[in-house]
Every structure is written in structure tokens, then in C-alpha cells.
Amino acid sequence: MGIQFKNVGYAYKGFKKSYDAIKNINLNIESKGEFIAIVGHTGSGKSTLVQHMNALLLPNEGNVIVFGQQLPPKKSEKINYLRQKVGLVFQFPEYQLFEETIIKDIMFGPKNFKETSEHALESAKKAASIVGIDESLYEQSPFRISGGQMRRVAVAGILAMEPEILVLDEPTRGLDPKGRTDLMEIFREIHEKEDKTIILITHDMDLVSEYAKRIIVLSEGKIVFDGKKEDLFAHPDFNSYHLDYPTPLKILKHLEETIGLPFVPKYDFTSLLEYLKGVNHE
């Protein structure tokens, strides 16, 4: 199950010319336990790719299969239910808040999927507690809280639909560093506790290095790398991907060049600190 892409292509069509956003995409994403980062330049097709995952876009070429449902669907098939299975958090999702109160906004999704009000409320409360929105805020307007809180309310709105797979398009963009870490830790917890598959689009290689297990690199609409992060940063073609190294690796490279410290790849703060504490280079 999960999500499969089979030779998928999608072109945006203009009046005279069409523009290939993604081409020849083959991909297999498990329904449980994955933490995938999708990276690539602006315009490399990241957002187009993930919009196929819950049928916001339908492929022009090839097929996408989401939880057994083939896309594009046969004429009579209704596919709205896929939007519940695969929850997509857009960039700056707080721009989409609109309800009078925070709790109503979070309930909006589940209610639309014809849940009873009681059940929708229950899901909304659960989602609010996961993202750390306190009960005392429920009846407040979503427009009278801070930007970081608005972002969490918007994320809770997706979580309340209890999606099987969570897709996040630049979820931390524009947040301050504290807000960024807090939000990423929420996603880490969801991933670890519920074994939920998370797909993260980001430009931030430090987030990739710290959180992702598998990395997909897109370049001009094609997948140029799909594999473990350890293999990506050591890949002989890495420079041709035009990606930045994450900070821990940059620091290690610098230390190797300046004081000859042996380069042992580390991907997050704690393991880099442990390594540097332990080295003895006198």
C-alpha cells in the first residue's frame, strides 16, 4: 500500500507552450515508518510532486496509486477520500485559517469528511493537544494569536483528519528558530509514537540531516537521488545536485582542513558534540 508513482509526468499547460514540471517519476513510499525529505531547487518540481500524493493534481502521464486507488481515476470514481488519507500541509498554512474560533477551525476538516460533530470535536481536541494548543485558547479567534501558534493551529487542522501519511511543504518557513525546533519536534514525536510516514519538503539541509531517514533529490523535474542520507552526503555526484552540506558536516570538513581532525560524518547536534568531546588530537 502507501503511495506508488509509475512513470509519472505532469506538465502545466499554457496558451502556447506547456511546461514539464515533473517527468519519469518512479517512487515507492511505505504507508508506515518513513521519514522522507524531498529537496531540490526552487522550480525543481517538489510541490508538483507532492500534490499528486492526494490527488490535488492528476498525472498527465503514467499512474499514481495511493492506498490502492489508481490516479487518474476512472470516470465515475470519487477520490475525495484520499485527501483524508494523505494530509497535506501547505506553505504558510496559517493564511488559510478562517473560522471564528480556533477549535472551529481545527474541526473544519473532519466535519467536511462527514464526521459527526462530537467525533470531529474529539479529533480536534486530540490534534490541538498534539501541537500544544491549550484548551484555554479554543474559543479565541485564530487571528489573535502569534504567528507560531497560528501555524500550529493550521497543522492541527490537518492532524484532526487523522491522515495515514503526513506531507509537509516547507512547514518551518518564516518561523523563528525556537518555533522551528518546536514544530519539528512535534513532527518527530508523531513519527516516532505512531510510526506515521512523514514527507517533508524543505530547503533547510540542517532539518534534512537531523530528521530525515530517506532523501529524494529532484532536479528539473526528475529524481536524481533516492536513498539514505548517509549515502547522499557521501555521493560522488553530490556537487552536481547544487545542495548545501548540513552544518555538522561543514564544521567537520572545516576541522579536517584546519587541524587535521579525522572526518567522521555526524548528522545532529548531540552526536557531533559527543564526537568532538571524545577526540584526542594532541
Place this chain on the structure above:
Amino acid sequence: MIKIEGVSFSYNRRDDALSEVSLDIEKGSWTSILGHNGSGKSTLSKLMVGLLSPSKGSITIDGLVLNEENLSKIRKKIGIVFQNPDNQFVGVTVKHDIAFGLENQCIPHDEMKQKIMQYAKLVNMEDFLDKEPHQLSGGQKQRVAIAGALAMEQDILILDEATSMLDPEGTLEIIELIKHLNKHLNKTIITITHDLSFAAQSDHLIVLKDGKVILEGLPKDVFKEEDLLKSSHLELPFELAIFNELVRQKPEDKKLLEALWAYNSKM
């Protein structure tokens, strides 16, 4: 260059968005004002350009007290660029956008043309003069906004979160531009930001928390106050946090610490 004395401001007459802020910004410096969301940093920048007026205290810019009488003179000295490049693109094309301020000053046509070219070149946008905003990246739009502000030829430029909506590449473009303006054209630059890696590159830091100045000084010294920064919802950049942690846990390894500090200042 800018002297702020005991300035308070309140949006609703109850809570102060800024309270009793005093600071000096030197001519030709690059100062960053750091703070969490809601710390009052944007309020401060709006006060400095006279978009808001203080409920208490005074602001002096290049010897002129900021009041209604001096406002038009002061606007000739200080310009501002905001966060969202899409909200401030007012022209149909790049060249019209840069021209907007100049047109308002009734500058002769030939001179205006020459100035548009000059400032488009300065921000590396001279090949895009006839492009429309949707054909530009965020970083390019932000550079156009800066060119428009520069065309007004003010000595002081405030950039309010000018990189927070940009990707890393766009951010680097803006940093390079700021350095050029500051070092080679002697502009006094004030950047408002919550990004410590970005702020680390400036000469002088001012940290705001809940409307008050809590720290001020050289980046190197300000970053030592990790707990105070954390309590203000500001996180040290990865490389500085590693450095501070090793200073604490492995102070004897001078060689490693020196190499790490060199990495930080290289950034």
C-alpha cells in the same frame, strides 16, 4: 546617527509594545535588532521612520528630532524595506517599481532613467528591467525593493525581516548586497531579524524582549549570553551552540576551540 531616548509605544493604550527603549546607532555601522515574534522590533523600525510616533521619549536622526515638522526632511535620510517582497512591489515591471519613489519626487525623465539603471545595476537586476513581478524569484523581488529604496539616496536603510521569506540562496544574495552597501557605499544599515546566523554578520547587536532592550554589544559577546537569549525565544545557531558547549565541557582543548571559532567568524 540615530539616538533613541526613553521611547515607549503602545498600540492599545494599555500594554506597551515598547517601553523605555534607549539606544544609539552609529554612522556607517551595520546594526541588527534581534527579537522574538512580538518583541517590539518592527514597532521600533516603524518609529524610526516616523510611520508611528512614540507615546513617550524622543528619536533624533542625524541631529534632527523626529516630529511632524521634520518628517519630510527625515524621510530623505532614512528608508525602509519590509518583509514580504510581494506586498511592496508596486510597479508593473522592475523598472517602474524602482521608479516609483523617484516619480513622486518629480525628478526629470532623463535623470530618472539614469538612476533606475544605476540602482538596478547595483543590485544586479539590470538585465531584468522589463520583467514583471511573477517572473522573478523572491530574492530578486526583494533586491528590486532595495533598489527602489536606494534610489531615494538616503544614508540609512532599515531592512525589516528582509530575508525571512526567502530561501537560503535568496538570503545569501541579500547578505552580500548589505555588505556591499555598508562597506563600500558607507550606508548605515539596520536589519531587523530573529535569525542569529544572519545577525552574527553585523557589527553591533541589540536584543529586544517584550519591548525592552535586554542585551547590546558585539555579536561575539552577545552570543555568550545563551540562557538570556533562550529565555527570549532566540536560539543560537548550530555552530555557536556547539562552540559554547565545548567551551563549557572541554575548555582545555584550545586547538579545537580556536578552529571552531574560526569557522564561526568565517560564516
